[in-house]
Amino acid sequence: MxxxxxxxxxxxxxxxATEGEKEWCYLSQKSTLSDCEEPRHWDKVNEECGKDxxxxxxxxxxxxxxxxxxxxxxxxxxxxxESSSWTIAxxxxxxxxxxxxxxxxxxxxxxxxxxxxEFHFHWGNELGKSPGSEHSIDGERYAMELHIVxxxxxxxxxxxxxxxxxxxxxxxxxxxENQKYGPLIEKLKDVAHKGNKTGMDALPLGSLIPPKDKLxxxxxxxxxxxxxxxNETVVWTIFKESITLGENQVKNFWKNLYFTKDETLLMTDNxxxxxxxxxxxxxxxxxxxxxxxxxxxxxxxxxxxxxRLLCP
Numbered sequence: 001m002x003x004x005x006x007x008x009x010x011x012x013x014x015x016x017a018t019e020g021e022k023e024w025c026y027l028s029q030k031s032t033l034s035d036c037e038e039p040r041h042w043d044k045v046n047e048e049c050g051k052d053x054x055x056x057x058x059x060x061x062x063x064x065x066x067x068x069x070x071x072x073x074x075x076x077x078x079x080x081x082e083s084s085s086w087t088i089a090x091x092x093x094x095x096x097x098x099x100x101x102x103x104x105x106x107x108x109x110x111x112x113x114x115x116x117x118e119f120h121f122h123w124g125n126e127l128g129k130s131p132g133s134e135h136s137i138d139g140e141r142y143a144m145e146l147h148i149v150x151x152x153x154x155x156x157x158x159x160x161x162x163x164x165x166x167x168x169x170x171x172x173x174x175x176x177e178n179q180k181y182g183p184l185i186e187k188l189k190d191v192a193h194k195g196n197k198t199g200m201d202a203l204p205l206g207s208l209i210p211p212k213d214k215l216x217x218x219x220x221x222x223x224x225x226x227x228x229x230x231n232e233t234v235v236w237t238i239f240k241e242s243i244t245l246g247e248n249q250v251k252n253f254w255k256n257l258y259f260t261k262d263e264t265l266l267m268t269d270n271x272x273x274x275x276x277x278x279x280x281x282x283x284x285x286x287x288x289x290x291x292x293x294x295x296x297x298x299x300x301x302x303x304x305x306x307x308r309l310l311c312p
Contacts, residue, residue, distance in 0.1 A: 022035070022036065022037050022044060022045050023035070023036045023037070023045075024036060024037050024038075024042055024045045024227070024228045025037065025038055025259075026038065026039065026093075026269055026270050026271070026272075027039060027269065028125075028259075028268050028269040028270070029259050029265060032259075032260075032264060032265045033259075033265075039272050039273055042228050042230065045228045046228045046229045046230055048224070048228075048229050048230040048231055048232065049228055049229075049230035051224070051230070051232055052276075052278040053222060053223055053224060053232045053278065053280060054223060054224045054230060054232070054275035054276075055134070055135075055223030055224045055225070055226050055234065055236060055272075055275060056134035056135040056136075056223075056226055056271075056272060056274050056275065057135060057221065057223065057274050057275055057277055057280075057282070058135070058136045058137075058138075058139060058274045059135065059136070059137050059138070059219050059221075059238065059282055060138060060282075061137060061138055061284075061287070063282065064219055064282045064283060064284035064287070065281055065282070065283050065284065066283070066284055066285070067109065067220065067283035067284070067285065069109050070108065070109035070218075070220060070283060070284075070285035071107050071108060071109060071285070072107065072108065072215070072216055072286075073105050073106070073107055073108035073215060073237075074105065074106040074107045074108075075103075075104075075105055075206060075212060076103065076104040076105070076106065076113075077102045077103040077104055077205075078103050078204065078205045078206035078209075079204050079206045080204055081201075081202040081203065081204055082099065082100045082102050082103070082202040083100070083102070083202075084100055084202065085199045085200060085201055085202055086098065086099070086199065086200050086201070086202045086203075087197055087198075087199055088184070088187050088190075088191055088197065088198055088199075088200055089191060089196065089197035089198075090191040090192065090193060090194055090195065090196045090197070090257060090258075090267075091194070092194035092195070092259055092260075093227060093259070093270060094120045094121055094122065094267075094270055095120060095121055095188065095191060095253070095257065096118055096119070096120040097118060097119050097120070097184075098117070098118050099116045099117055099118055099119070099205070101115035101116060101117055101151075102115070102116075103115070103116040103205045104116065104150075104153065105150055105166065105168070108218075108237065109220065109285070110163070110166055110235060111163075112152050112153065112154055112163070113152075113153045114150035114151060114152055114153060114165075114166040115150055115151060115153050116148055116149070116150050116205060117149055117150065117151050118148075118149050119146060119147060119148040119149065119205075119208075120146075120147055120149075121144055121145065121146055121147075121172075121253065122134050122144060122145045122147070122226075122270055122271040123143065123144040123145075123250070123253045123254050123268070123269075123270065123271075124141075124143065124144070124254065124268065124269055124271070125254055125268040125269055127143065127174060127247060127250065127251070130268075130269060131143055132144050132145070132254075132269060132270070132271050133145035133171055133172070133271065134169075134226050134271045134272055134274075135169060135171075135238050135274070136274060137171075137238075142171035142172055142173050142242065143172055143173055143174050143245075143250050144171075144172035144245070144250060144253065145169060145170065145171055145172060145271070146169070146170040146172060146208070146209070146243060147167050147168070147169055147226075148167065148168040148170075148205070148209075149165060149167050150165065150166040150167070150168070151164065151165055151166075152164055152165070152166070159231075159233075160231075160233065161233060162222060162232065162233055162235075163222075163233070163235045164233040164234075165225075165233050165234045165235070166234070166235045166237065167234050167235070167236055167237070168209075168237050168239065169236060169237065169238045169239065170209055170210070170239050170241075170242065170243050171238075171239075171242040171243070172242060172243045172244070172245055172250070173242050173243070173244055173245075174244070174245065174246070174247050174250055175244040175245070175246070176244055176246060177245070177246030177248070177249060178243070178244055178245050178246065178249060180203070180207045180208065181208065181245060181249060183200065183201065183203060184200070184203065184208070185249050185252050187200045188252050188253065188256055188257060189256060191257070192256055192257055192258055192263075193258050193260065193261050193262060193263070194258065194259060194260055194261045195261055208243070209239075209243060210239070210241040210242070210243060214241040215239055215241060216285075216286040217239070217240035217241065217284075217285065217286035217287040218237050218238060218239045218240060218284070218285055218286065218287070219236075219237070219238045219240075219282055219283065219284050219285075219287065220235070220236065220237055220238075220282070220283045220284070220285065221236050221280055221281070221282045221283065222234070222235060222236070222280060223236050223280075226271075226272045227272070240286075240287055253267075254266065254267065254268045
């Protein structure tokens with residue numbers, strides 16, 4: 001009898017453990033995957049997603065505060081190819097490239113050195129109609145966004161440390177074709193469906209981002225991962241200088257990739273909407289912004305000049 005009770009107890013625990021465990025998805029998937037939780041309800045998938053310091057955010061430039069201890073970044077190993085090949089995969093939410101950690105960043109007000117472990121993309125749909133960047137600047141979003149994820153090199157870092165991860169975010173706009181992205185985009189056809197992965201020759205990570213001399217301007221804030229589990233352990237850096245890809249290069253992402261294991265559902269609009277700032281401060285470095293008081297002063301000076309011309 002006791003053995004039977006233990007069997008039923010184990011079955012109850014197993015069923016309870018699976019209750020509430022739901023698959024998360026983007027709004028663009030909801031019509032096909034009706035049982036999944038879209039971004040507004042990700043807190044049902046993981047309660048972290050409902051906390052106060054979530055990402056992405058809209059950056060209001062005139063409210064960004066200059067922070068004196070923010071400095072230019074140092075990039076180590078960004079100009080050389082990794083010794084091992086890259087693995088590029090379709091994980092059912094995005095295209096992700098895994099890295100060895102040999103490329104590292106330092107300074108930039110981080111206080112620690114961080115190693116690059118992966119990068120991935122977010123994108124929209126029809127060009128000019130549905131931009132796909134996650135962050136926005138004064139309400140403006142871009143065609144795509146690249147995230148290079150770094151983890152703190154210090155082995156003693158705890159999983160819940162607020163600065164465990166440092167993510168470099170780059171906006172991607174449509175313009176001239178970017179030949180440096182050619183080998184990567186060529187591989188997208190090999191990972192068209194969820195679960196597909198393939199190897200590719202490593203590229204210098206620095207070849208995928210703007211030149212170092214153009215990376216002196218950025219915004220900084222504390223936030224979270226932009227997908228479940230939404231852990232609030234990310235130091236975000238959003239660079240002012242954007243990346244340019246050709247129109248057909250951008251189309252390759254949202255016309256040839258699928259959320260599913262077959263060709264049921266195109267992978268489009270894989271971004272999380274912006275989240276409330278909830279009192280957080282966004283800092284800036286190397287970004288020239290005319291603050292409201294300065295604008296008012298310029299107006300006053302202009303009026304004084306006009307009065308002198310009109311009333312000698």
